[in-house]
Amino acid sequence: MSASSSLPPLSLVEAEALVAEGVAAGRLERGAAESLASSMERPAIREAIMAGAHESKLRHKGERVSVSRNVFIPLTNLCRDRCTYCGFAKQPDSPEAKTYTLDEVDAVVRDGVRVGCIEALMCLGDKPEVAYRSHREWLAAQGYASTVDHLVEACRVAFEGGMLPHTNAGLLSGEDMERLRPWNASMGLMLENTSQRLRERGRAHFHAPDKDPEKRLRMHAEAGELRIPFTSGILLGIGETGPERLDTLLAIRDLQDRYGHIQEVIVQPFHAKPETPMGGVASLADHEVVAWVALARLVLGGEMNLQAPPNLAPEILESLLRAGLNDWGGVSPLTLDFINPEAPWPELQELHECTALSGQRLVERLPIYPEWLERPEFFDPQVWDSLPRFANDEGLSRNSKLQSGEEAA
Ligand code: SF4
Numbered sequence: 544m545s546a547s548s549s550l551p552p553l554s555l556v557e558a559e560a561l562v563a564e565g566v567a568a569g570r571l572e573r574g575a576a577e578s579l580a581s582s583m584e585r586p587a588i589r590e591a592i593m594a595g596a597h598e599s600k601l602r603h604k605g606e607r608v609s610v611s612r613n614v615f616i617p618l619t620n621l622c623r624d625r626c627t628y629c630g631f632a633k634q635p636d637s638p639e640a641k642t643y644t645l646d647e648v649d650a651v652v653r654d655g656v657r658v659g660c661i662e663a664l665m666c667l668g669d670k671p672e673v674a675y676r677s678h679r680e681w682l683a684a685q686g687y688a689s690t691v692d693h694l695v696e697a698c699r700v701a702f703e704g705g706m707l708p709h710t711n712a713g714l715l716s717g718e719d720m721e722r723l724r725p726w727n728a729s730m731g732l733m734l735e736n737t738s739q740r741l742r743e744r745g746r747a748h749f750h751a752p753d754k755d756p757e758k759r760l761r762m763h764a765e766a767g768e769l770r771i772p773f774t775s776g777i778l779l780g781i782g783e784t785g786p787e788r789l790d791t792l793l794a795i796r797d798l799q800d801r802y803g804h805i806q807e808v809i810v811q812p813f814h815a816k817p818e819t820p821m822g823g824v825a826s827l828a829d830h831e832v833v834a835w836v837a838l839a840r841l842v843l844g845g846e847m848n849l850q851a852p853p854n855l856a857p858e859i860l861e862s863l864l865r866a867g868l869n870d871w872g873g874v875s876p877l878t879l880d881f882i883n884p885e886a887p888w889p890e891l892q893e894l895h896e897c898t899a900l901s902g903q904r905l906v907e908r909l910p911i912y913p914e915w916l917e918r919p920e921f922f923d924p925q926v927w928d929s930l931p932r933f934a935n936d937e938g939l940s941r942n943s944k945l946q947s948g949e950e951a952a
Pocket residue numbers: 622623624625626629630631632667668669713751753
């Protein structure tokens with residue numbers, strides 16, 4: 544996909560010069576990024592973008608590529624929204640509808656602790672009680688007035704059980720995040736895309752009020768004001784254009800400039816789910832995914848932590864390792880990727896080997912990155928006080944043998 548058909552195509556020499564300027568300056572400005580995106584269809588220009596992105600990553604992040612050993616807890620797969628690509632959300636009468644009790648959360652956490660997992664990823668649908676009376680009644684029977692009440696308790700159980708929660712519960716208010724902060728090391732919300740066009744009739748977010756970009760940007764800003772280490776991300780292939788992808792990356796960069804709380808940015812390709820309205824839509828070609836990861840590195844700059852989920856791109860791990868990423872995200876030895884259950888996680892050993900083949904080194908992190916262990920102001924005191932139990936002297940996972948160069952467990 545071209546970013547803009549109105550821009551003249553770049554020569555390879557021009558592209559290499561723009562990339563070199565961006566790497567030297569620390570990040571690409573909009574005009575240069577638009578020009579490069581518009582010429583991305585040429586393999587030689589993609590190679591130039593990747594080479595610059597990899598150089599920027601090595602300059603700022605060194606040879607490390609991180610991963611977080613986690614358990615994925617889909618607290619509820621009920622959701623009031625109906626994104627046309629989503630295979631996660633279920634109707635309450637579906638046999639696959641599932642809401643975890645606190646005992647079930649506790650059981651997953653115990654299993655995770657046993658195999659060295661530190662991150663409890665709380666991922667769930669958005670405000671299901673607004674749409675479904677049966678869920679309101681279930682919550683009330685447990686003594687909760689809302690999904691957030693239930694979520695706060697689930698995070699408490701995970702934290703007290705010996706893990707560090709990272710919550711991605713869709714759109715939350717500042718007040719909700721304040722309630723979650725004492726039990727969470729970090730939180731997140733995929734920005735996905737800032738295009739209002741995607742909320743038009745017939746498009747991916749028409750039936751998804753929580754995907755209003757203005758509301759999602761506001762939540763990012765509120766997380767910044769609350770000083771919460773925050774994960775954002777862009778979803779590729781849901782009907783957006785190249786310029787809209789750049790707008791989204793630049794919006795995330797602006798938030799980071801204002802608040803300094805964006806701990807990582809995920810570049811995630813959309814995977815079609817056959818049972819959904821977008822089931823017949825083709826995913827982005829592998830080379831486009833790699834090129835957008837590389838361009839994201841150049842736009843976001845060398846300091847940003849950049850992640851691409853390895854289970855969604857198993858054929859291109861080697862290319863991604865040459866495209867500027869420095870993180871594989873959460874990988875679980877126990878639980879599925881419930882958002883993309885068709886895409887199994889790679890073994891840590893496999894990630895270790897392919898990362899080593901690229902001349903880089905896999906390390907295990909917490910649900911926060913090592914640099915955050917120098918920023919107490921970003922944590923509730925009880926979370927801050929707990930971090931030494933999980934981190935070694937470098938701010939990486941105490942539980943892993945990877946840090947010392949041993950084979951993955
Ligand atoms: S908000 Fe999330 S869980 Fe809900 S329908 Fe959209 S993608 Fe699915």
